[in-house]
Amino acid sequence: MFDYPIFDMPMFGHRLIFAFDAIVHVFISHGAAVGGSIVLVLAQWFAIKNNDRKFDELAYKILFTFFILATAIGALTGIGIWVHVNIINPAAIGALLRVFFWKWFVEWIVFNVEMVFLLWWFLTWKKYPLGTPGKTFHFKLGVTYAVSSWFTMAIITAILGFMMTPGQWLVSEFPAKPDYLAALFNPSWIPSLGFRTFFSVAWASAASMFLAWFFAHDDEDMRQYAMRFFGRILWVAVPVFLAFGYWYYLQFPQAAKDMFPIGAVTRQLAGNPMAVWGLTGGLAAFVVIGGATLYVRPKHAPLAVAVLLLVGCMGLIAEFERVREFVRKPFIIYGYMYANGVRVMDVPVLNRDGFLKRAAFVPDELKTVTEANKLQTGKLLYEMECRYCHTVDGVNAIKARVKGWDEAAIYHRIGSLNSPATPFMPPFAGTDDERHALAAYLASLNTTPALAAQH
Amino acid sequence: MHFNFIPGDIPLPLPTGGFDFLVPFFHGLLVVSWVVHILFINVLLGASLASVYFNKRGARDHNPVFDRVGYLLTTPVTISENMGALWGVAPLLLVSVLFTPLFYSAAVMNSPQWLHIIYGNIVAFLCSYLYKFTWHKLEDRKSLHIAIGTISVILFFSLPPVFMATVQLYFTPSTWEQGTNFWSALLRPDTLFRLAHFYLATFAVSGVFMLLYGNAKRK
Numbered sequence: 001m002f003d004y005p006i007f008d009m010p011m012f013g014h015r016l017i018f019a020f021d022a023i024v025h026v027f028i029s030h031g032a033a034v035g036g037s038i039v040l041v042l043a044q045w046f047a048i049k050n051n052d053r054k055f056d057e058l059a060y061k062i063l064f065t066f067f068i069l070a071t072a073i074g075a076l077t078g079i080g081i082w083v084h085v086n087i088i089n090p091a092a093i094g095a096l097l098r099v100f101f102w103k104w105f106v107e108w109i110v111f112n113v114e115m116v117f118l119l120w121w122f123l124t125w126k127k128y129p130l131g132t133p134g135k136t137f138h139f140k141l142g143v144t145y146a147v148s149s150w151f152t153m154a155i156i157t158a159i160l161g162f163m164m165t166p167g168q169w170l171v172s173e174f175p176a177k178p179d180y181l182a183a184l185f186n187p188s189w190i191p192s193l194g195f196r197t198f199f200s201v202a203w204a205s206a207a208s209m210f211l212a213w214f215f216a217h218d219d220e221d222m223r224q225y226a227m228r229f230f231g232r233i234l235w236v237a238v239p240v241f242l243a244f245g246y247w248y249y250l251q252f253p254q255a256a257k258d259m260f261p262i263g264a265v266t267r268q269l270a271g272n273p274m275a276v277w278g279l280t281g282g283l284a285a286f287v288v289i290g291g292a293t294l295y296v297r298p299k300h301a302p303l304a305v306a307v308l309l310l311v312g313c314m315g316l317i318a319e320f321e322r323v324r325e326f327v328r329k330p331f332i333i334y335g336y337m338y339a340n341g342v343r344v345m346d347v348p349v350l351n352r353d354g355f356l357k358r359a360a361f362v363p364d365e366l367k368t369v370t371e372a373n374k375l376q377t378g379k380l381l382y383e384m385e386c387r388y389c390h391t392v393d394g395v396n397a398i399k400a401r402v403k404g405w406d407e408a409a410i411y412h413r414i415g416s417l418n419s420p421a422t423p424f425m426p427p428f429a430g431t432d433d434e435r436h437a438l439a440a441y442l443a444s445l446n447t448t449p450a451l452a453a454q455h
Numbered sequence: 456m457h458f459n460f461i462p463g464d465i466p467l468p469l470p471t472g473g474f475d476f477l478v479p480f481f482h483g484l485l486v487v488s489w490v491v492h493i494l495f496i497n498v499l500l501g502a503s504l505a506s507v508y509f510n511k512r513g514a515r516d517h518n519p520v521f522d523r524v525g526y527l528l529t530t531p532v533t534i535s536e537n538m539g540a541l542w543g544v545a546p547l548l549l550v551s552v553l554f555t556p557l558f559y560s561a562a563v564m565n566s567p568q569w570l571h572i573i574y575g576n577i578v579a580f581l582c583s584y585l586y587k588f589t590w591h592k593l594e595d596r597k598s599l600h601i602a603i604g605t606i607s608v609i610l611f612f613s614l615p616p617v618f619m620a621t622v623q624l625y626f627t628p629s630t631w632e633q634g635t636n637f638w639s640a641l642l643r644p645d646t647l648f649r650l651a652h653f654y655l656a657t658f659a660v661s662g663v664f665m666l667l668y669g670n671a672k673r674k
Contacts, residue, residue: 004556007564071537071580073577075537076573079543083562087570090559091465093559097555115538176466180470361460361560
């Protein structure tokens with residue numbers, strides 16, 4: 001039941017802007033906060049152990065960068081994910097909130113600890129120089145920050161895992177009775193948490209190598225020392241996260257596994273294994289070449305190598321997140337809610353009574369399809385059921401998708417959206433009249449665009 | 456009262472686990488966390504504006520005392536912007552769970568402006584950090600430095616109207632019409648007066664804060 005008004009983002013579609021926010025958030029939260037805190041706490045511990053003032057200074061400089069990124073961009077893009085979803089798919093975030101409220105609430109409390117200890121650790125670093133007794137205390141601030149920042153990731157990962165593999169979370173559909181523990185301990189939570197933890201550590205050590213290239217530029221010995229230190233963490237973390245990644249992969253539903261190639265590239269390229277493996281393998285090669293060169297020849301490695309490492313990591317992270325989001329389709333909460341906010345269990349009712357009748361923000365005169373309002377109601381149906389993934393003539397343009405098809409062909413296609421050819425699309429929900437109206441509107445986009453635009 | 460649109464609730468129970476007394480507890484928590492949030496935001500707006508003001512006066516009168524006051528104020532700005540954002544999350548969480556259909560509908564009607572609370576905020580944060588961490592480096596280029604500070608102040612002050620419009624809109628579903636949007640929600644008397652009250656209160660709270668902070672720093 002579509003209970004919300006519609007905001008339409010032309011051209012890009014809101015999903016793309018949301019994806020931008022989310023990817024930036026993952027880069028920073030995983031790199032600068034979760035992984036960064038672990039890697040820098042290790043660095044500080046090492047500096048204290050060896051009474052190494054220079055390495056301590058380098059760690060501070062990296063922390064400075066991470067601090068700015070984490071607080072100004074990381075935290076806000078995190079809230080941004082929420083704000084974007086609340087515009088683009090309020091039904092989904094509303095449902096998640098009802099199931100995960102207490103986990104989110106606990107996460108918020110831990111987030112407080114994280115923020116306070118980050119500010120404390122960062123703002124007082126210079127106050128406790130190496131060798132003074134206060135330094136051990138200061139080190140503990142960092143440890144607390146690292147532990148709490150990992151904990152916030154653990155909770156958010158549970159929610160992401162739930163969306164993909166919710167398990168037996170709904171004890172009864174009506175009245176709805178969720179099993180909160182089953183939702184939390186969903187099958188992919190622990191594997192994905194292990195995966196994300198170690199890829200965060202790997203990513204943070206790669207980012208630290210990149211930054212060390214600049215911060216230790218004038219001190220070759222320091223540069224070598226830093227590259228070896230962070231490089232070692234990188235090479236330990238990579239195999240661990242790959243192992244967790246495989247375990248995580250095993251949890252995906254078969255239908256999702258089948259869509260991995262489309263998620264990794266595009267539907268047009270997915271048939272070509274060269275494209276899928278070329279992109280992934282190429283990015284991995286960037287990481288290996290960049291990381292290995294910085295590690296083996298730290299004093300001579302040019303900037304290009306450090307950039308290669310950074311680009312490879314960012315590309316792989318972005319690809320992973322895109323695959324994860326794509327293969328969950330047509331659902332947003334697997335088996336419970338389609339990506340466009342329509343609950344699976346509601347489809348029979350919508351088919352019987354009509355989608356428009358059950359949509360809260362449709363004015364009375366458009367609740368029933370008539371010959372006169374066909375284009376208008378068709379457009380509303382497009383906006384409520386298809387706009388989540390399509391735009392009219394921008395990204396994944398519906399106009400181009402139906403070009404050259406007449407109304408009857410479109411009508412026919414709408415009946416089999418969730419077919420083996422396009423398993424990522426939810427089925428159309430609504431009466432036969434509504435299906436005709438949607439077909440008429442989609443056909444008019446190409447035949448009489450002026451008419452379609454009027455509504 | 457006539458309602459044009461009534462969004463339905465989400466068919467999942469409130470997360471009270473069957474303990475109905477938790478509902479008033481949620482409401483209480485909403486009020487308390489929101490007040491803390493607003494106090495931080497008051498200080499943020501006031502202190503960031505005052506910092507730029509004293510910076511400018513210090514430069515104009517060649518008075519190092521003003522300059523130092525302006526610089527000292529950047530620390531409460533850093534703390535209150537981070538803690539303010541953090542304590543905004545709790546009320547957002549509670550409002551979203553208690554008033555899901557009303558609040559989310561209002562947010563959708565107020566889009567794309569609703570996104571300003573993220574992107575405008577990020578730019579404001581970055582400018583305020585740049586302003587803080589270049590205080591000594593840009594000593595000889597005061598007008599540039601003051602310009603950076605001014606941008607962050609303007610951006611921080613541009614966020615409350617967005618929140619205010621959304622909050623007033625979700626309180627008043629009877630006013631929802633086809634085509635209700637951010638501007639129609641903002642330019643209503645109830646929203647405008649609330650906004651004026653908020654800005655004035657910001658100066659009052661900041662005054663109290665400056666007194667306490669100045670007193671603490673003098674010792």
